[in-house]
Amino acid sequence: MFGLEALDLARIQFAFTVSFHIIFPAITIGLASYLMVLEGMWLKTREDTYRDLYHFWSKIFAVNFGMGVVSGLVMAYQFGTNWSRFSDFAGAVTGPLLTYEVLTAFFLEAGFLGVMLFGWNRVGRGMHMFSTVMVALGTLVSTFWILASNSWMQTPQGFEIIDGRVIPVDWLAVIFNPSFPYRLAHMATAAFLATAFFVGASAAWHLLRGRNTPAIRRMLSMAMWMALVVAPVQAFIGDAHGLNTLEYQPVKIAAIEGHWENKPGEASPLILFGIPNMKTETTDYKIEVPYLGSLILTHSLDKQIPAMKDFPAADRPNSTIVFFTFRIMVALGMLMIFIGLWSLWLRKTGTLYENRWFLRLVLWMGPSGLVAILMGWFTTEIGRQPWVVYGLMRTADASSNHSVTQMSITLVLFVLVYFALFGVGLGYMMRLVRKGPITHEGDTHNEGGPGQPRTPARPLSAAHEGTDEGHSDSLTKGN
Amino acid sequence: MGIDLPLIWAIIIIFGIMMYVIMDGFDLGIGILFPFIKGESDRDVMMNTVAPVWDGNETWLVLGGAALFGAFPLAYAVVLSALYLPLILMLLGLIFRGVAFEFRFKARPEKRHIWDKSFIGGSLVATFFQGVALGAFIDGIPVVNREYAGGGMDWLSPFTVFCGLALIVAYALLGCTWLIMKTQGDLQQQMHKLGRPLALAVLVLMGIVSLWTPLAHSEIAARWFTLPNLFWFLPVPILVLLTMFGLFKAIARNANYTPFLLTLVLIFLGYSGLGISLWPYIIPPSITIWEAAAPPQSQGFMLVGTLFIIPFILGYTFWSYYVFRGKVTHEDGYH
Numbered sequence: 001m002f003g004l005e006a007l008d009l010a011r012i013q014f015a016f017t018v019s020f021h022i023i024f025p026a027i028t029i030g031l032a033s034y035l036m037v038l039e040g041m042w043l044k045t046r047e048d049t050y051r052d053l054y055h056f057w058s059k060i061f062a063v064n065f066g067m068g069v070v071s072g073l074v075m076a077y078q079f080g081t082n083w084s085r086f087s088d089f090a091g092a093v094t095g096p097l098l099t100y101e102v103l104t105a106f107f108l109e110a111g112f113l114g115v116m117l118f119g120w121n122r123v124g125r126g127m128h129m130f131s132t133v134m135v136a137l138g139t140l141v142s143t144f145w146i147l148a149s150n151s152w153m154q155t156p157q158g159f160e161i162i163d164g165r166v167i168p169v170d171w172l173a174v175i176f177n178p179s180f181p182y183r184l185a186h187m188a189t190a191a192f193l194a195t196a197f198f199v200g201a202s203a204a205w206h207l208l209r210g211r212n213t214p215a216i217r218r219m220l221s222m223a224m225w226m227a228l229v230v231a232p233v234q235a236f237i238g239d240a241h242g243l244n245t246l247e248y249q250p251v252k253i254a255a256i257e258g259h260w261e262n263k264p265g266e267a268s269p270l271i272l273f274g275i276p277n278m279k280t281e282t283t284d285y286k287i288e289v290p291y292l293g294s295l296i297l298t299h300s301l302d303k304q305i306p307a308m309k310d311f312p313a314a315d316r317p318n319s320t321i322v323f324f325t326f327r328i329m330v331a332l333g334m335l336m337i338f339i340g341l342w343s344l345w346l347r348k349t350g351t352l353y354e355n356r357w358f359l360r361l362v363l364w365m366g367p368s369g370l371v372a373i374l375m376g377w378f379t380t381e382i383g384r385q386p387w388v389v390y391g392l393m394r395t396a397d398a399s400s401n402h403s404v405t406q407m408s409i410t411l412v413l414f415v416l417v418y419f420a421l422f423g424v425g426l427g428y429m430m431r432l433v434r435k436g437p438i439t440h441e442g443d444t445h446n447e448g449g450p451g452q453p454r455t456p457a458r459p460l461s462a463a464h465e466g467t468d469e470g471h472s473d474s475l476t477k478g479n
Numbered sequence: 480m481g482i483d484l485p486l487i488w489a490i491i492i493i494f495g496i497m498m499y500v501i502m503d504g505f506d507l508g509i510g511i512l513f514p515f516i517k518g519e520s521d522r523d524v525m526m527n528t529v530a531p532v533w534d535g536n537e538t539w540l541v542l543g544g545a546a547l548f549g550a551f552p553l554a555y556a557v558v559l560s561a562l563y564l565p566l567i568l569m570l571l572g573l574i575f576r577g578v579a580f581e582f583r584f585k586a587r588p589e590k591r592h593i594w595d596k597s598f599i600g601g602s603l604v605a606t607f608f609q610g611v612a613l614g615a616f617i618d619g620i621p622v623v624n625r626e627y628a629g630g631g632m633d634w635l636s637p638f639t640v641f642c643g644l645a646l647i648v649a650y651a652l653l654g655c656t657w658l659i660m661k662t663q664g665d666l667q668q669q670m671h672k673l674g675r676p677l678a679l680a681v682l683v684l685m686g687i688v689s690l691w692t693p694l695a696h697s698e699i700a701a702r703w704f705t706l707p708n709l710f711w712f713l714p715v716p717i718l719v720l721l722t723m724f725g726l727f728k729a730i731a732r733n734a735n736y737t738p739f740l741l742t743l744v745l746i747f748l749g750y751s752g753l754g755i756s757l758w759p760y761i762i763p764p765s766i767t768i769w770e771a772a773a774p775p776q777s778q779g780f781m782l783v784g785t786l787f788i789i790p791f792i793l794g795y796t797f798w799s800y801y802v803f804r805g806k807v808t809h810e811d812g813y814h
Contacts, residue, residue, distance in 0.1 A: 063581045069534055070577035074570050076544045080559025081566055087559075088625055091552025092777040098545040099781050102538065103788045110538045111795040114531030115802055122802050134795075167774045400560040406631045410567045417571055421578050421597075428585045 009407035010082045010399045013414060015381075017074055019374055020418050024068030026373050029143060029188065030195020031061045032136035034222075035116075039132050043125060048440065049215045055120075056215070056437035057199075060429050062117050067425045069110075071418070076102075083388075086398035090166045090389055093159060093174055097149040105142035109135050143188050151180035153389050154380070155248045166392070178248055182241035183380075189234045190376065193336060194369025196226035201366025202433045204359040215437040217353050220362075224352070228340035235333055245380075246297055249390065250306035252383035255319040256326045257293060258283040261309045268293035268305040273327075276319035281309065283319075317385045321378065329375035332368045339365060484779060485772035488550035489761065491785060495546060497750055499539035501653070501743055506533045508654020510576055510602020511647055513595060515673065520809050521666045522595065528661040528807045530580060535796055537573070549781050553625060553771040554761040561620045561627045562612045565634050569608035575601030603647060610646030614639030617692060617757065619764040638691060645684040652677040653746065656739035659730075663806050674730040674738060682723050685749055689716070692756060698764060699756045712755055719748050 004012070035057055042050035076098065079087050087095075112134040115123055119131065158173025159166045168174050200223030206216045246253045254260075258276040260283060262268055270293040274286030297305045308316055339362060346352040384390055388398040506529045516522055529536075548555040559566060579598035586594055615634035622628055655677055658670045693700035703712055722744045729737035761768045772778060 063585065066534070066577060066581040069537065070574040073537065073541060073573060076541045077559060077566060077570060079548060080544070080555045081563050084556035084560040084627070087548060087552050087556040091548050091555060092773040095545065095547075095549025095552055095555070095773065096777050096781045097549075099542070099549040100784055102542045102545045103785060103792070106538045106541055107535065107788075107792045107796075110535035111792065111799055113534055114799050118531050119802055162774075168776045168780070171776075171780050400556075400563070401626060402560070402563060403631055406563060410564070413567070413571060417574060421574060424582065425578060428582060431585070 004404070006402055006404050006407050007396060007399050009404065009411055010402070011395065013082060013407065013411045014078060016411070017071070017078065017414055017418070019377070020422060021068070021071040021075055022373060022377065023370055024064055024071060025139070025142070026191045026194050026370060027064050027198060028061070028068050029139040029191035030193075030198075031057060031064065032132075032139045033192065034195060034199065035061060036132050036136040037222075039129050043129060049218050052215050052437045052439055053219060056432075058117060060432050063425055063429050063432065065109075065113065067422055071422070074414075082400055082402070083398050084400040086388055086393065088165065089393055089398070090153070093152060093156075093166050093168050094149050096168075097145050097152070097175070101142055101145035101149075105138045105145060108141065109138035112138070140188065143191070144184060147184045147187055148175045148177075148180055151183045152177050154183075154384055155179040156389055156392060161392070166389075179241075179244055182237065182244045185237045186234070186241050186376070187373075189230060189237055190369065190373050192226065193230055193234055194373055196223045196230065197336065197362075197365050197369045198367075199223045200227065201363045204362040204366075205433070206436055207353055208356065208359050208363065211436060212353060213437070213439075215439070219437075220353065221347075224340065224343035224347070224362075227336055228344055231333065231336040231340050235337060238330075238333065242297070245383075246306070249384060251308065251311045251316055252322070252380070253297065254306045254308045254310070255317045255322050255383055256379060257297075257305065258286065258319050258323045259293065259305060259307050261307045262304040267291045267295075267301055267303070268297075268307075270296060271323075274323070276323045278316075278318060278320055283323075315386065317383045322383045325375040325378040325382070329372045329379065332372040332375070335365065336368065336372075484775055484782065485550070485768045487782060488546070488772070488778055489759070489768045491789075492543060492546050492550065493754065495539055495542045497747070499536070499543055500750065501746060502536035502539060503533075504650045504653040504746065505529070505657035505739075506536055506654075507576070507602045507606045508650040508652070508657065510598050510654075511606065511651045512654050512658070512670075512673070513599045513602075516666065516669065519591075524662055524666060524807050524809060525658060526580065526583065526598075528658065531803045532799060533577075533580060535799065537577070546781070546785075550773055550778050551761055551768065551771040552773055554766070557622055557625070557627050557762055557766075558616065558620060561629060562615055562634055563631065565608040565612045565615065569605050569612065572601045572603070572605030572608065576605055577601070602650075606647050606650050607643040610643035611635075611639045613646065613753075614642030616763065617642075617696075617753070619696075620762050622762055622766055638695060641691070642688065645688055648677065648680045648684055649746065649749075652681050653739075653742055656742045659734075660736050660739045661807055663808060671730060671733055675727065678723065678726050678730065678742075681745070682719075685719065689752065696756075696764075702756065712752075715748055715752050715755070719745065719752075722748065 035054055038050050038054040038057070041047070042054060079091075079094070112131040115128065115131040116135050119128060123131070152174055155178045156166075157177050158170040159168050161167070199219055203216050203220035203223060206213075207220065242253070255276075257268075258271045258274050259268060260276075260281055267290070269288040269290045271283055271286045271288045274283040274288075276283045291301055293305050294300060294303055308319060339358075342358060343352060346355050346358055352358075386394050386396065388395040509525050509529060513522060513525065516525065544555070544559075547558075575597045579594045579601065583591055583594035583598065611634060614636070618636065618638060620627065620629065652674075655670050655673050659667055659674065662670070693703055702708060722741050726738060726741040726745065729741060757763050759767045759769070761771045
């Protein structure tokens with residue numbers, strides 16, 4: 001297909017399915033904790049706003065979670081179907097980590113999700129809160145294991161190689177490998193930030209249309225506190241992660257910086273903009289600031305940062321791509337910090353919910369967290385090429401032995417199905433957002449009837465008021 | 480002699496897959512039965528019987544894949560590559576089926592039929608290709624040098640297609656008896672009527688698969704039909720017939736719970752028969768569980784957590800079913 005080989009197609013397929021997938025868990029992680037906070041605040045203060053917001057966001061959570069489950073199922077099988085040589089080589093390490101993720105996280109989420117979504121009137125308040133906490137905990141435990149696995153592939157340790165296969169010797173070393181703490185903190189924080197901006201944008205949309213209700217204001221307020229506090233923390237974590245990468249994957253840093261060679265005895269500059277050219281081994285049109293590269297990465301004015309030409313051409317990642325993905329991520333992060341500060345200023349002047357320029361910007365920043373997550377992952381994953389397990393196995397040696405025809409067919413199917421189905425799903429999520437929180441939801445309504453030994457409620461009972469904007473209410477309620 | 484880790488892991492994975500077959504079996508069966516039930520609100524009820532639990536049910540499939548990856552990486556790599564297309568199609572089917580749970584109730588009424596079709600089509604495709612994959616697994620997977628050595632379409636044969644169709648009927652029976660248990664009134668009556676022909680069809684199809692398998696594979700025939708094995712294994716077909724008899728009686732007397740429980744027994748027996756035929760090969764017909772096993776460092780590490788956690792999983796899964804126990808009716812104020 002288009003002159004691509006089976007390996008390229010396998011890589012495109014993995015990149016496509018995993019990029020699509022990560023959107024859902026990122027929102028799931030953030031929303032689950034957000035819902036936990038909302039329910040906890042409601043139980044503590046008994047303010048209805050919190051409960052209304054809980055019901056509102058749990059509907060959106062439900063749709064998002066479903067898409068995360070089915071797109072995640074594909075990932076669990078793709079290692080074997082498409083990357084069988086990798087699975088045989090490293091399965092003894094990554095397989096058990098994935099198994100622990102299923103056992104400690106997926107079952108926990110799935111087991112308590114039913115009660116969380118449809119059990120509002122079927123269990124006591126304490127049990128319901130407990131279910132929400134378990135789901136939120138499950139999302140974070142899942143993050144822990146999958147990032148342990150990914151980080152091990154980036155900075156492997158705690159193993160030996162026997163008969164050409166990885167044998168784990170020290171599981172603590174495997175799990176707590178050098179890049180793991182940084183990656184875990186960076187990703188979990190990113191999920192929270194992405195969700196905060198999604199929630200903030202939803203509130204901004206309503207405020208811009210004059211729906212200035214207590215629930216909407218609280219949404220914006222909570223989201224902006226998150227932006228104010230967490231965005232700077234994320235910048236700090238990101239910096240630490242960068243320094244860790246410098247130590248363990250220096251060529252990735254060189255590619256990110258578009259930095260090809262050092263002059264003897266001279267500090268490295270920071271290239272703000274340019275177009276790295278892999279053929280000519282230079283960065284074209286570059287605008288650089290002297291010393292700044294050394295200052296940021298080595299915290300000194302004389303030490304040099306790694307350069308692409310220090311490494312054999314066969315071991316270099318594609319600088320053209322990661323140069324930009326990294327900068328987009330950083331720029332979005334800066335913008336988030338700026339919005340957090342601006343929100344504080346507006347809060348002080350009492351115009352947080354009225355300033356239209358601010359609200360418009362927050363609305364536009366709705367997807368910014370997700371875009372930043374994707375850019376960050378592109379940077380770290382493309383930046384670790386040509387290795388699938390860093391320094392141990394090349395991506396080119398990792399794939400299954402499928403024909404181009406087979407790979408083309410499945411890739412086309414994935415692209416069509418994902419865009420069609422998940423596109424519609426995202427559309428439904430947006431419709432739910434536009435509908436907004438409903439006051440006193442859950443007061444009179446009961447699912448299955450209190451005290452009746454009945455099965456509930458449709459799954460998305462939360463969503464039952466539907467996205468149908470108007471007519472569905474009467475229609476479904478009468479059912 | 481130490482602990483036989485590969486043996487324990489084989490048992491855990493067999494258990495996990497059986498949990499999957501039983502639990503997602505009735506979910507998928509509901510999708511397969513959708514075309515027989517036209518009423519919109521009956522369809523709502525059908526879906527609502529599994530809505531709070533389908534996601535947990537499907538997690539057993541993820542466990543099957545992940546545990547195979549961790550405990551038998553070679554089998555994970557080879558079997559999944561060999562069954563590439565059927566597995567990808569199964570996954571796509573599960574996507575269509577899974578999103579329908581959510582989308583059907585979110586769609587505008589005039590668009591709802593799209594998600595009904597997605598639910599039906601997804602359930603059929605996922606089930607069919609699970610059966611095909613099973614058939615191809617029984618047929619055997621050639622391995623050379625730790626890699627799959629067959630072609631991309633080797634999985635396609637009359638036997639595998641037959642297995643796919645047979646599994647559709649088996650899951651339909653599971654779904655049907657589940658609905659007998661979880662519904663009442665008209666819908667339950669319709670399921671009672673479907674129960675008998677479905678059970679009969681399952682009996683016939685099981686019989687054909689049970690004959691076809693040993694006829695096509697002499698080593699499987701040898702395992703079953705030599706003495707003294709025959710006496711050891713004879714209870715399996717006899718129990719199948721007894722269970723079937725009980726199932727017909729239970730359906731005839733409009734029982735609520737018994738048909739589902741007996742169908743579970745039936746599936747379990749069929750599964751045992753399969754196990755007897757293939758044991759101890761994890762990549763039939765040549766690679767055993769011991770040859771494909773991950774190093775003890777991996778299997779041991781996983782085992783500690785698994786034995787500790789699985790009871791908790793079973794506990795809260797049971798609790799969730801308990802919370803949503805009883806019949807689902809039209810009057811439930813779901814909407």
